[in-house]
Amino acid sequence: MEAFAKRITLLPPYLFKKLDDLKKEFKEGLIDFGEGNPDLPPSKNIIKAFKKALNKLENHRYPKYRGELELREAISEWYYQRFGVKLNPEKEIAVLIGSKEGVAHLIWGVCDKEDVYVTTDPIFPPYLNNPLLVGAKIFTLPLKEENNFLPDLDDLKKIRKIKLLTINFPNNPTTAFANLDFYKDLVSLAQKYGFFICNDNVYSEIYFEEPPPSILQVKGAKEFCCEFHSFSKSFNLCGWRLGFICGNKNLINAMMRIKENVDTGPFKAIQEAGIYALKYEYNFPEKLRRIYLKRQNLLLPALLEYGLEIKKPKATFYLWAKLPKREKSLKFALKLLREKKILVAPGTGFGKYGEGYIRVSLTVNEKLIKEAISRLK
């Protein structure tokens, strides 16, 4: 390995490797609640729109770096209908090849080596691994049960000279829900101390009570904040790779300076299908919410009976389950895999505050959920 860049040695070892190896062994009859990978099909009409877009010669040429203006206009309109926030399609929106690449490019464009970067623990791993590669000074805010898995803002106030804070609500993996008051408090801290905030709102359409707000609904938030959105979870288009960033134009410009040197934006036919999704299939997530809720109502009571402790999620398609008797996450997950051929994600894959928890993804159909329940009995 010495011949390659030292930075790759900075990345933590892959925690799920042991599980992955075992997963291969148990291919037959495995029920996989491990990955946050939507199993339901996308809308037939969106696929039709994509097929139609494939036949246009123009769509096979290089796309615009920030995405086609027509898609950015559709995003702007959707955002206004959904959150009541006006976005300038030219300056305050950029289209992404899935939000994950945006996470990487934003962090590379905003943070220098030694800059103070803050995120939460647990967290979706790219929010920790990219600042590690940059060489930023990383601080994490624990998400604890006693605080409904929201960060304690007094912890945040103790950190000096913050450059960028990244958060993700509704949260993967804890399913925590942030309301507008929480965002207001955060934005006023950002105003006071002069740092940037990025919220990952890719689960904005997967909710079971009130719809999750956008951080950009807070007055003045656009001066400091941006937000990620994705077609992956809302429209089951995860394999297509389509998402967007919106909000503060300087943050978006910084991200674009890196991104322009890495990729050239999503395939134009996919962007055209994205326009169709936002304009004509904006009710599609309602179908998903109904199905995920049914699955939740089926599995949650069975897991409680099995001895796990779970709060009913307000949003996301996960269950964040506390293990009995302070059992260790990885050990529990391995046991479940060996004894029941049921795969779950150990909480420690998302940070040390995930210890003692597992994440169960409801991206498994009802028939298999029932089979899993009978195995647990």
Ligand SMILES: *Cc1c(COP(=O)(O)O)cnc(C)c1O
């Ligand atoms: C699934 C997920 C993503 C990935 O979204 P893409 O748009 O498919 O890249 C981003 N953030 C979080 C928190 C996720 O769970």
